[in-house]
Structures are given as C-alpha cells and as structure tokens.
Amino acid sequence: MNSIILQTATRVLVALILVFSVYMLLRGHNYPGGGFIAGLIAASAFALFAMAWGMEAAQSALRIPPGNLAVSGVALAGLSGLMAIFYGDGPFSGQWLTLIGAKEEDGIVISNVLFFDIGVYLTVLGAVLTLIFALEEAS
C-alpha cells in the first residue's frame, strides 16, 4: 500500500506500539498483562509496518528471521525453568536474584519469572510474524 498518510503515521505508531508492548510485558509481573499479550502487540507493530512500507522493509526492520526469534524465545523460557537446578529446587520454581538491597526493603530483585515472560514474548512475536510474513509472501 502506498499511502503517505499511513506511512507517516506508522513511523510514530510503530515506536509507540513497541514501547507499549514492553510496558505490557513488565506490567504483567504483578498486574494483567504479560509476555503473551505483549508479544501479540509487538507483532501488530511489525504487521502495521509491513502494511505501510512493504514486506522487505518489515523484515529488515526486524533484522533477524522471525523463526529464529521464536526458537530463541522458547530456549530462554526453558533456560529460566532450568535455573532452579542451581538452587536445589524443582523445575520451573521461582528464583529471585537480589541486585541492590534486600527484597523486603525496596531493594531491586530480578526473577526468573521475568525471563520466562520475555521468552514467551519472543516466541509469540516470532511465531506470529512467521505466519504473517508467510501469508504475505503467498498472496
């Protein structure tokens, strides 16, 4: 589609949607949201980009093939589940690493749950984009 309105709007919208998807990803830790919905939102950004600027532009904007993105997402989610082995707990049990201060007193802690969510995010993004790109190429 060669619409100058869509193309101009897309430049702003894509950035906004991507930031929003990261916000959704992080928000999902304690509130509604999470990796799955965030992945879908991010995929919609690239779908919009592909509609406005064409397939090749979207693919080069993504930089890596979407299939690889999905696979690395699954790998990241799997690895976050494996993390518990170093602490002697069961598979996929939650682990919190303290970065600064203590967890109880406003310290900054990071959990493997977050990595799992990022893995889901990448998987959904990669899988949906694989489908969209494949359908786009076929048509």
Added chain:
Amino acid sequence: MSWLLALPFFIPITTALIAFLARGRKHLCSVISITGCFAALCVSIAIVTLVVSGGPQAAQMGDWQAPYGITLIADRLSAVMLLISAIVGLCVALFAISDINENRVKLGFHCFFQLLLAGVSGSFVTGDLFNLYVWFEVMLIASFALLVLGGEKIQLDGGIKYVALNLVSTLLMLTSIGLLYGLTGTLNMAQLHISLAEVDNPVAISTLAVIFICAFGIKAAIFPLFFWLPASYHVPPVAVTAVFAGLLTKVGVYALIRTFTLIFPNDLGFTQNILLGAALLTMLTGVLGAAAQYEFRKILSFHIISQIGFLILGLALNSPLALAGTVFYMIHNIVAKTNLFLISGTAQRLAGSYELNEIGGLYKASPLLSTFFFIAAFSLAGFPPLSGFWAKLLLVKASLDQTAYFVTAVALITGALTLFSMSKIWAEAFWKPHPQGHCKSLYSLSVAERLQRLLPVSLLASITLILGFMPEPFIEYALGTAGELLHPDDYLEAVLTGSSH
C-alpha cells in the same frame, strides 16, 4: 527426582531447538535427532526401573503443591508408555535418515518430529487435565506440520481433513475440561478422583463422560469418529506415518484409560456400554475397511483402527485381566504397527509403489525384509507364539471370564479377518511375481541406506519376538499396571501428599 520426570519432555524440546538451528545440514540434524531420542530412551528406562521398585512417582512443577500446581506423575502405565514411545522415536529417527529428503529436513522435519515426541511424552507424564490438553496441542501442531511438510498436493488434501476433525476434538476436549472445572473446581486428576465422587449430579457427570469419550475418541479413532485417519495417514513420507501410527492414536487411548479409571471410576454401566459398543464396532469396521483396500499403507491404516477397538475393549470390560490385556496389547501393537509401516516404506523403495497391484516379487528379491514383515504382520494377526497372540489371549480370556461370549466371538472374527488382510499383502506384495518383471533387491541399496532401513526394523522385530517368546515378565508388569489403575491409592498418595523432591 522431580527433574527426572521433567526430562521426558525437556530433552525432546531441547533437541528440537538445536535441530532447528542446524536445519540446513541434513547429516548433523539426523545425528542431533538420534542423540536426543537415545537420551530420552535412557531417561525412560530410569523412570521404569524407579516406578517398578518404588511405585508411582510424582513431582510438583515450580514447587506449587497439588492440587494447585501442575503435577507430573509416572505410574506403571505412564512409564511403559514413555519407554515404548522412546523406542519408537529412536527407530523412526534412524529410519528417517534415508526416508526424509533434504528439502524436508531444511523445512524443519527433525524439529517438528522432536516436538511431536515432546507432546507425546508430556501427555504421558502429566497429572493435570489442562496440562494434558496443552501437550495434546503441542503434539497436534507438530503433527499438522509433519503431515504437510513438503507441500505436495495430496499432502494438503489429507492435511485439511486431519486438521478439521482434530480441531473438533480439541474443542470438545476444552469444553469438557471447562465443564469439569465448573463442577469440581480442580483439574488435578488425582484430586478429581476424590472431588468428582462427592458431586451429586449424575446427569452432568454422565454428560461429561460422554463428551470425553467423543473428544478422546476422535483422537483415538474409534467408531464412528475415525474417518480422518484413513484419509490422511497415507499422504506423508512413511517415517512420519510410522510415528503417527505408533503413537498418536495411542495417546488418545491412554487419555481414555486415564479418564475412565481415575476420573470417572464410579460411572460404570452407562459409559461402559458405550465404550463396549464402540470397541466392537471399531474392531469390525476397521478390519472390514482394510479388506476392501488395495494400497499397502491404507490397509495398514484401517488396521490401526481395528486394533484401537481391542485396546478400548479391555478398558470397557474393566476387569484386572482385561486392563492388563489392554496394556500388553498396547505395547505389542505400537511395536508391530510402527514396524509394518517402516517395512512398507522399504517395500515401496524396492518395488516402486504402494499399490498392491503394481508390486510383487519381494520375497524372492529380499528374503530378509520378508522375514521381518512376516514377524510383524502375523504378530498383528495374533498368530501364536508371536506377541499378538498373548495380547489377544488376555483379552479373550477376560471376556470369557465375564461370560461375554458375543464379545469373544467378535474378537476372534476380527483376528481371522486381520489374518486375511495380512495374507493378502503377503500374497500380493511378497509372493506374486512383479508385474513389471523386476523388483530391486536390498543389495542394490548402498550399505549405509540398507543399515538405516533395516536396523530399526530388526530392533522392533526383535522386541516383537521377545514379547512373544518370553511374555511372562511383561504380562506380570501389565497385571501390576491394571492393579494400579483399578486401585489408585498409591497414585493419589504420591500426588496429594507431595512428599517427593
């Protein structure tokens, strides 16, 4: 301990990821796939030994105690299914080296194959109904991809039928899981065993039981829900058909066994009659359908359906001996069926076609392959002393014990008709001279290809022979399994006390 139970699906998923990254290189991919299958086999052997010595083993994922978290559990039934699917996986991975062409490997055959194995193994170890649904989905998505990989026209035709009917089944399964959750407030299978007994709503429970029969019945291909199977199983490469034939429908049967021994144990009578009727009709229609076919793989596909009838029959009779018969039959059937499909692939490679009219002379050209076919086919038909004989004997004995003479008669007739189909293949493909005058011998293949094709076949044939000539320990194991299924106290304790990790 809890890690051991997660390994049956962790290993194939890891293997799938590595195989995906290496998908451009055919040889490397095969090595990765076979290594993964071998590792899964070692793990499943460890699980079987642990379960035999220590009873059912449970693990709570993420340390969330049952019934709130997802429980993984291996009892005797799960353990033996894991073992047998690992063996099938390994054999098919070996066979796939020569059967799957470079294009399909590039498209990610090994990745999807391993995901399929992950879905199958996950279904066997999970103790949670919703998690079972998730593993079914993993398995289905992988099987969709495997079915149409390569994109030939006939593959898409079979694929669409397969997808459409399996989606209906998935939908039914999800609906019934939702209704069950509404009734009981839990989806942990052990907890359901307790909670459902307290629900005073026989109409809702009977309805649920029937929806579950429909949902899993489509997966298991029981009468009258089997139409997707003969419509789709002859379209993909034979290595794919072999793993489908060995494992997919059996996961449906496994789910039926779990549902109707653990979740609905008290709902006998009504559903039991439905299962019994479906089992008998499945046995007969499958074998009659096969009699009408003249294509190697279609005959075998219809026989899958007929054999599913036997598996369900044991569940419907619901006595310790009958359930033991089902378990033994399952082991025997997975091995024999996978082997027959692998042999049909090699037969096609040598004689040039799957159509029985167009091939022949295999006995003269390769006596070795014929011997393997003889072992697998006549075991399937229930010829003594091969493994199928003992499997059928257990079921027939169980039906006679319950004075269900009609059931016995149908089982015996089905056996005789199976023999007819197998002799038809034997006479047409192996004995009669090749219509075009020439059938390649095994020695015309390269040494490597001969090895890749015959090693898995001989491995499976030797398992059939071991099952046939030394059935004692296996029958004992099956009886132990039946005991566990009918009296799930150890299972409940392992899951709900959460003592392990």
